[in-house]
Amino acid sequence: xxxxxxxxxxxxxxxxxxxxxxxxxxxxxxxxxxxxxxxxxxxxxxxxxxxxxxxxxxxxxxxxxxxxxxxxxxxxxxxxxxxxxxxxxxxxxxxxxxxxxxxxxxxxxxxxxxxxxxxxxxxxxxxxxxxxxxxxxxxxxxxxxxxxxxxxxxxxxxxxxxxxxxxxxxxxxxxxxxxxxxxxxxxxxxxxxxxxxxxxxxxxxxxxxxxxxxxxxxxxxxxxxxxxxxxxxxxxxxxxxxxxxxxxxxxxxxxxxxxxxxxxxxx
Numbered sequence: 001x002x003x004x005x006x007x008x009x010x011x012x013x014x015x016x017x018x019x020x021x022x023x024x025x026x027x028x029x030x031x032x033x034x035x036x037x038x039x040x041x042x043x044x045x046x047x048x049x050x051x052x053x054x055x056x057x058x059x060x061x062x063x064x065x066x067x068x069x070x071x072x073x074x075x076x077x078x079x080x081x082x083x084x085x086x087x088x089x090x091x092x093x094x095x096x097x098x099x100x101x102x103x104x105x106x107x108x109x110x111x112x113x114x115x116x117x118x119x120x121x122x123x124x125x126x127x128x129x130x131x132x133x134x135x136x137x138x139x140x141x142x143x144x145x146x147x148x149x150x151x152x153x154x155x156x157x158x159x160x161x162x163x164x165x166x167x168x169x170x171x172x173x174x175x176x177x178x179x180x181x182x183x184x185x186x187x188x189x190x191x192x193x194x195x196x197x198x199x200x201x202x203x204x205x206x207x208x209x210x211x212x213x214x215x216x217x218x219x220x221x222x223x224x225x226x227x228x229x230x231x232x233x234x235x236x237x238x239x240x241x242x243x244x245x246x247x248x249x250x251x252x253x254x255x256x257x258x259x260x261x262x263x264x265x266x267x
Contacts, residue, residue, distance in 0.1 A: 006059030014160035070110030152180025
């Protein structure tokens, strides 16, 4: 039995679909009415969620950057005799900015706790998701927090496919995979490719980290995003790896292919 946390989100939903296609037993956990109801802030519900589970997919996305949810699930998993956890982290986790700020500090704490847990583990560190551009569907243009900084933009479906391999095969135990697409792209370059796919211009609009606070984002979360986007602007996330291909046995999906498959979502 595999527990999928974050089962209704971008990655979790695809992991659920892929496991169902393989007839692999799983339990889809969410805070809502879909699937197995549990909450990271409710220890009793977590104990119920991990009961009878062999492997867990750990995907946490708290509104405020905190490792508390990771640690809560790991505590419940260890107590229940779960054998393995696959954690979705983020590219650059543990790197340090010139100002001394640790990128992905809350992910780093969760990673360290998992590696010290005594459980079998795999850690996935994906780059920026191609699906992040879906904010275009809301206002007609792409919000750009990263300037001309390039990233190895990855198809979320590839991330989910790697997660499924890690969940179902022991060969990936003890591995950290940095998951990227095949090309380095800035937001303006993504907009240009999206324009070709949609057959109409797609503009970008510069957005400052200060704007995030004005939009109501939690201060700690905004600070985390600001540090990460500055890291990208300065060119530190211009990374492409072959980890997706090594795990899946095929090249990663390019941004244009992802955009073509999802063109209908842009109206």
